[in-house]
Amino acid sequence: MNLDRFSLKGKVAVVTGANTGLGQGVAIAMAEAGADIVGVGRSDMSETEAAVKAQGVRFLPVLADLLSIEPIDRILKEALDAFGKIDILVNNAGIIRREDAIDYSVEDWDDILNTNLRTLFFLSQAAAKQFRKQNTPGKIINIASMLSYQGGIRVPAYTASKSGVLGLTRALANEWAKFGINVNGIAPGYMVTNNTKALRDDPQRSAAILDRIPAGKWGEPADIGGAAVFLASAAADYVHGFTLAVDGGWLAR
Numbered sequence: 001m002n003l004d005r006f007s008l009k010g011k012v013a014v015v016t017g018a019n020t021g022l023g024q025g026v027a028i029a030m031a032e033a034g035a036d037i038v039g040v041g042r043s044d045m046s047e048t049e050a051a052v053k054a055q056g057v058r059f060l061p062v063l064a065d066l067l068s069i070e071p072i073d074r075i076l077k078e079a080l081d082a083f084g085k086i087d088i089l090v091n092n093a094g095i096i097r098r099e100d101a102i103d104y105s106v107e108d109w110d111d112i113l114n115t116n117l118r119t120l121f122f123l124s125q126a127a128a129k130q131f132r133k134q135n136t137p138g139k140i141i142n143i144a145s146m147l148s149y150q151g152g153i154r155v156p157a158y159t160a161s162k163s164g165v166l167g168l169t170r171a172l173a174n175e176w177a178k179f180g181i182n183v184n185g186i187a188p189g190y191m192v193t194n195n196t197k198a199l200r201d202d203p204q205r206s207a208a209i210l211d212r213i214p215a216g217k218w219g220e221p222a223d224i225g226g227a228a229v230f231l232a233s234a235a236a237d238y239v240h241g242f243t244l245a246v247d248g249g250w251l252a253r
């Protein structure tokens with residue numbers, strides 16, 4: 001097979017939550033594969049910017065708070081002003097808050113659903129409209145979770161949002177595959193990022209999780225890079241609506 005089909009050379013990838021964790025891992029992997037990167041987030045992205053530029057591609061930071069959908073038009077405008085087009089959207093930004101379901105607050109519920117699902121949908125919609133306007137194919141990759149498949153413990157809003165991400169990935173693929181837009185997901189297992197700090201700081205939970213991972217180790221941000229590059233590339237042109245687990249075998253247990 002011609003490995004050029006896995007290349008992202010000349011593509012422009014918008015990655016949300018690109019300053020740290022999995023978003024940073026995806027941005028760097030896509031840069032290694034040749035894509036220019038638009039990093040979208042609310043925190044300083046200079047670390048990611050340096051790592052991306054070290055690959056000889058361009059990086060545009062767009063500061064935006066994705067708790068609301070208000071910045072979406074500006075995100076697209078800044079990306080288009082800089083690069084003239086977009087080819088790939090990675091909906092990675094997400095939050096988690098832990099509390100017993102019986103005590104879960106409306107504020108936490110709304111913040112999580114707004115960030116993890118509402119913004120993800122409307123940013124996807126904006127990207128899809130742009131792909132159609134450009135008359136180009138497009139790739140949308142949604143970051144799901146093990147809690148797209150399982151109930152989880154003390155994270156009801158997160159589970160609801162990530163189960164929603166899995167369903168929405170299928171729903172959007174159904175409608176947009178005919179436009180040459182691939183909508184797929186990646187379901188990371190237990191990865192070493194800020195998202196899982198509380199779990200890793202709890203010796204009992206941490207040991208129980210590790211014991212259940214067939215690979216015998218937590219994942220690192222770089223571990224989802226290969227799946228992200230594949231799903232963003234021409235090699236995945238006929239892959240629609242599927243969420244690929246990168247989980248050290250967790251779901252196989």
Ligand code: NAP
Nearest residue numbers: 017021022042043065066067093094145190191193194195
């Ligand atoms: P992380 O280090 O906490 O990263 C989350 C990213 O989302 C950060 O860049 C964060 O920015 C950004 N973000 C959150 N709220 C935002 C907002 N209102 N506006 C703009 N950006 C915002 O954790 P991570 O593990 O890399 O998480 C990335 C994605 O993977 C999330 O969707 C998460 O649910 C998912 N995931 C993670 C795991 C895991 O084991 N780590 C497993 C399954 C799925 P700040 O740095 O400014 O907060």
